[in-house]
Structures are given as C-alpha cells and as structure tokens.
Amino acid sequence: MLEVEFAGIKLKNPVIAASATPTINLDGLRRAAEGGAGAIVTKSAVFPKKVVEGMEYVKGRPTGLKPSPRFMLLNKGETYDPRLTKEGSYFTLFRVGEPYLKPEELVRMIEKIKKSVNIPVIASIAGAVDDLEEWQRLAKPMQEAGADAIELNLHAIPIVKYTNPDIVRAVKEVVSIPVIAKLMYGWEDPTELGPKVENAGADAITAVGTFGFPTMEIDVEASRILTQPSYYGAGGPWYRPVSLAFVSRLAKSVKVPILGVTGVVTWKDAVKYIMVGAAAVEVSAAIYARGYRVLGEIASGIEDFMRRKGYQRIDDFRGSILKEIVPPVKLEWGPPIKAAVDEASCDGCGDCQESCFYGAISLEEKLASVDSDKCDGCGLCVWVCPSKAVTMQRQRV
Ligand SMILES: Cc1cc2nc3c(=O)[nH]c(=O)nc-3n(C[C@H](O)[C@H](O)[C@H](O)COP(=O)(O)O)c2cc1C
Ligand code: SF4
Ligand code: SF4
Incomplete structure (x- = not known):
C-alpha cells in the first residue's frame, strides 16, 4: 500500500531519513532503517578543504572540531516542551557548527550499511561551489561503494552559484545511478529553477532545504543569545509553509519526482507534501526531537489515513490538490x-x-x-x- 518508486528506486514507504546528524554514522543509518525509514540519505560528504564562500560568518572554522553544545530546540518562546511537539505544534531545531563526513568515511559507511539493510541508501555529497570536478570526485566512489543514488547538497550555502545546473550535469557524466538535486530557496523562482535542474539531467529533486539562513534567539532576562553566542542554522516546521508552496510550484513545472523536505514531523505533514505533488518525503528535525521511531510512526500514520480515505496507492492522492492552487490574482x-x-x-x-x-x-x-x-x-x-x-x-x- 505504501510502496513508492521514484527514479527507478523502489521504497517500501515514502518516508526517508534526510541527510543530517541522524545519518552521520553507521549506527544512525541502522537505527533509521530499524525505525521504519523507506530509504536513508547519508550525512553529506565534503573534502575537508571545502570553501564556505559566501558564508562569512562560518569562514575559518577549525576542521574536525565542533562547538558544544550545538543543538537547541524551541517551541514555546525561549523554552521547549516535548509534549507540544508530539501534538504537532511548530518548533525550531537550531544547530551550530555541524561537522561533515570525509569522503572516505562515507564510502566505508556505505559499503558496510549496504550489507546490513535492505532499503535504498542515498549518498549525499557537497562539493566546492566552483569546482565541478570536485563533485565528480565525490560522486564516483559513492556509486562504487554501492549507493543507490546520489543526492547533491546544493542547499547548504546560500549563494546563487550553488544552484548551478552544471553541477548536476557534471555528476551525471560520471555516475549511472540516479542523481537527486537538493535545492534551497533563496533567489530563484522554483518554476524556473526546477526545469533548469531537470534539463541538466536531475532524476529527482529534493525541495526545499533551509540551512543557509543564519538564525538566532535571545533570552532577554538573561541578556544573552540562546544557547551559543553565534549564528545557528535552523530546521523544522517553521519553514514548512515555505517549502510546501515551493514544492507545489515545482510540481507544476517539472516531470521528475520531487522529495518534499522540511518540517515533516507527523504523518499529516507527509500527506501535505504528497498532496502538493511530492513522491516521498525526507525527515530530519523530527528525528532530533522524537527519535528514529518517528519515521515508522509517520509511515503508519499515512497508511491509516489511506485506509480511512479508501486510497490503495500513494499515487491515488499524490498532487490531489495541485489543480485547485491558483496565483492570488486568480482568486x-x-x-x-x-x-x-x-x-x-x-x-x-x-x-x-x-x-x-x-x-x-x-x-x-x-x-x-x-x-x-x-x-x-x-x-x-x-x-x-x-x-x-x-x-x-x-x-x-
Ligand atoms: C544538524 C543538521 C545537519 C544537517 N546536515 C545536512 C547535510 O549534511 N546535508 C544536507 O543536504 N542537509 C543537511 N541538513 C538539512 C536537512 O537534511 C533538512 O533539509 C533540513 O533540516 C530541513 O528538514 P527538517 O525540517 O525535517 O529538519 C542538516 C540539518 C541539520 C539539522
Ligand atoms: S466574538 Fe469572540 S472575540 Fe468577539 S467578543 Fe465574542 S467571544 Fe470575544
Ligand atoms: S469584522 Fe470584518 S473587517 Fe473586522 S476583522 Fe472581522 S472580517 Fe475583518
């Protein structure tokens, strides 16, 4: 009932563990599979010399080290109540100074995880902005290690050049497995960006990532920034309405499958993405807030919904509300x-x-x-x- 297929990849359900800390090590990949994920996207691999061009505020950070603590959850002013998140209320996951994987670490992880799980494993890579060859050097070993697809992390750094479709073209030249372009929303209209990426050969598109924006929250009584005195990246439901709108516009402009990401915490959120045209969803912040079990909970929630509505397959309601979405001028x-x-x-x-x-x-x-x-x-x-x-x-x- 929950099976989906996109870009030739078969999933037992449409709930994918997104690229982030939950998929940064072998144990995490296993736990995501045991938690009920239909597929896993690994944490991104980068060459250590990666230049964080365009992100002055993180330039020059020491490689291999990380600040501590580096995660923060908020859903109630400056505090956090896990029960509210469980009930589906908006929350924000903040992170600062998250490390990436080295390419050789990810290769070893993929080789091992492919022997112990039977769900698709998607390798996430992030090359340097202006070095197409570096993307190729990252992608090839992932395919050789047994990855079922490559996801291009085109969303982490908020500069226009990162949406360069030539990155997709370059990676497609060197691998035969599907290539998924993960986009961020910043400057380009999804109805223009989507077709550009599709024409460059992307087999699927993940939309839309959040992590370029520097964010912060302040405790005024203590007169200090929460929790580290710096800029955080932020994920979670706060950005979901932006992403849903992005996906709906993308779905009207491209034929390739779309993986909806950002703010999927409950089965309802997943159904929303599917209703605006996504073939599957990726989940990150919800795993930080609720653990890997949330993946299976989302999948079984979708199944219950489908039974109640009499749907046999995900495709029965995929894009079901797309037709009724019009630009404001047509209201x-x-x-x-x-x-x-x-x-x-x-x-x-x-x-x-x-x-x-x-x-x-x-x-x-x-x-x-x-x-x-x-x-x-x-x-x-x-x-x-x-x-x-x-x-x-x-x-x-
Ligand atoms: C700590 C952290 C690390 C992340 N690292 C990556 C990464 O390496 N590559 C990537 O493509 N996305 C990364 N992401 C972004 C997530 O995959 C996802 O796009 C984003 O968190 C929005 O989804 P969410 O609302 O479910 O968290 C990271 C997110 C978090 C919270
Ligand atoms: S209509 Fe609602 S908001 Fe207005 S006075 Fe009555 S109870 Fe209050
Ligand atoms: S009474 Fe009419 S104008 Fe006033 S808030 Fe309600 S809908 Fe708006």
Whole structure:
C-alpha cells in the first residue's frame, strides 16, 4: 500500500531519513532503517578543504572540531516542551557548527550499511561551489561503494552559484545511478529553477532545504543569545509553509519526482507534501526531537489515513490538490463575504473588536455584533476569537 518508486528506486514507504546528524554514522543509518525509514540519505560528504564562500560568518572554522553544545530546540518562546511537539505544534531545531563526513568515511559507511539493510541508501555529497570536478570526485566512489543514488547538497550555502545546473550535469557524466538535486530557496523562482535542474539531467529533486539562513534567539532576562553566542542554522516546521508552496510550484513545472523536505514531523505533514505533488518525503528535525521511531510512526500514520480515505496507492492522492492552487490574482476578488457572530458562543471578551482594522465590531451587553457595511470581509476576527464564535458568511446579493 505504501510502496513508492521514484527514479527507478523502489521504497517500501515514502518516508526517508534526510541527510543530517541522524545519518552521520553507521549506527544512525541502522537505527533509521530499524525505525521504519523507506530509504536513508547519508550525512553529506565534503573534502575537508571545502570553501564556505559566501558564508562569512562560518569562514575559518577549525576542521574536525565542533562547538558544544550545538543543538537547541524551541517551541514555546525561549523554552521547549516535548509534549507540544508530539501534538504537532511548530518548533525550531537550531544547530551550530555541524561537522561533515570525509569522503572516505562515507564510502566505508556505505559499503558496510549496504550489507546490513535492505532499503535504498542515498549518498549525499557537497562539493566546492566552483569546482565541478570536485563533485565528480565525490560522486564516483559513492556509486562504487554501492549507493543507490546520489543526492547533491546544493542547499547548504546560500549563494546563487550553488544552484548551478552544471553541477548536476557534471555528476551525471560520471555516475549511472540516479542523481537527486537538493535545492534551497533563496533567489530563484522554483518554476524556473526546477526545469533548469531537470534539463541538466536531475532524476529527482529534493525541495526545499533551509540551512543557509543564519538564525538566532535571545533570552532577554538573561541578556544573552540562546544557547551559543553565534549564528545557528535552523530546521523544522517553521519553514514548512515555505517549502510546501515551493514544492507545489515545482510540481507544476517539472516531470521528475520531487522529495518534499522540511518540517515533516507527523504523518499529516507527509500527506501535505504528497498532496502538493511530492513522491516521498525526507525527515530530519523530527528525528532530533522524537527519535528514529518517528519515521515508522509517520509511515503508519499515512497508511491509516489511506485506509480511512479508501486510497490503495500513494499515487491515488499524490498532487490531489495541485489543480485547485491558483496565483492570488486568480482568486475571487471582492466577494460578498462578511463576518457573523454566533450569539450563543460569544462571551463578550472584546478580542475581535480590538483586532478589527475596519471598526466593524461593536460590543453591547457582553455581546459582539458586526456592522456588515463596515466589515471588509478580511476574516481576522475568526482567528482571534477564543470562543470560535465568529464565522464568515456569504451574503445574498
Ligand atoms: C544538524 C543538521 C545537519 C544537517 N546536515 C545536512 C547535510 O549534511 N546535508 C544536507 O543536504 N542537509 C543537511 N541538513 C538539512 C536537512 O537534511 C533538512 O533539509 C533540513 O533540516 C530541513 O528538514 P527538517 O525540517 O525535517 O529538519 C542538516 C540539518 C541539520 C539539522
Ligand atoms: S472580517 Fe475583518 S473587517 Fe470584518 S469584522 Fe472581522 S476583522 Fe473586522
Ligand atoms: S472575540 Fe469572540 S467571544 Fe470575544 S467578543 Fe468577539 S466574538 Fe465574542
């Protein structure tokens, strides 16, 4: 029921462990497989001399060493409550100074893991920005070691050159296994970037990575930056809406399969990516927050959903909502829709009145009422009302 195939690779389910710390060593790869992953993408391998051009703030870091601590999770202001994450609330995973794998380390890992797991193993590589040959030198040994595909980490460094489709072309010249381009969102329109990468020969596209952005959070009482006084990379659901929109636009512009990444924490998140056209999803931050078991939980959640809806295959709902997505200009502009308050539910708190930018709400005897002539139909009061007393109603004209 959950089986999917993309770029000739067969997966028992569409939940892939993404390239990050959970896939940085052999034990992690095994645990991802045992946790229920349909496939694994390894942590990226880089040559130690890799230049972090364009990222002044990480230039000159010592290789082989790392700051400690280097992970931080937040979902409640400056604190973190694991229960909220389990319930599906937004959270952010921050990391600083994450080490990469050396190519020879990754080769050894792939040789070993291929003997002990029977799911596809995808080798992630990251070459220097302007050295196509370096990408080739990284890719070839991964294929020889038995990798089922190569994922090009084109998203880690936020510079335009990194989306250079020539990197895809160069790697395709030297390997015969599928090549997946992992993109980041920064400057290019996915509807232009996608076809460029596809025409360069990418067999699939992973979209969309987050880790180029420097981020931080501050504890004002302690007057200090949380937790290390520096810039963090950040993953997790905070960026999922951006990624979903990116994937939906990509799905309308390319034929190659798309792997949706960023903010997949629950089965629902995975289903969302599939509904906007993804063939499978990659999971990272959720493993940091909830452990490898989350992979199997997401897969079985998708299966339950499919049974409830009567879907036999992932393809039955892949891209199911793509058709209804239109650019804002094609929405119905100026519809006769106004707010209405359910008197039985309103407790007169006044929050809606505070929020209305059009002065359309008044309060009398602890009851809100809407002046339809003033109401702009913006819909904000529906969201701010703590009693769910406001709905939007289409007026008869
Ligand atoms: C600590 C850490 C290290 C990562 N390292 C890599 C990497 O080596 N290569 C890569 O392509 N992506 C890397 N990523 C990015 C993830 O694969 C993923 O794209 C990103 O975290 C967004 O997904 P998420 O919201 O599920 O975390 C890393 C993420 C984290 C948190
Ligand atoms: S829909 Fe907008 S304009 Fe109308 S009452 Fe609510 S907040 Fe005010
Ligand atoms: S926010 Fe809701 S409960 Fe409060 S006054 Fe407005 S309608 Fe009533």
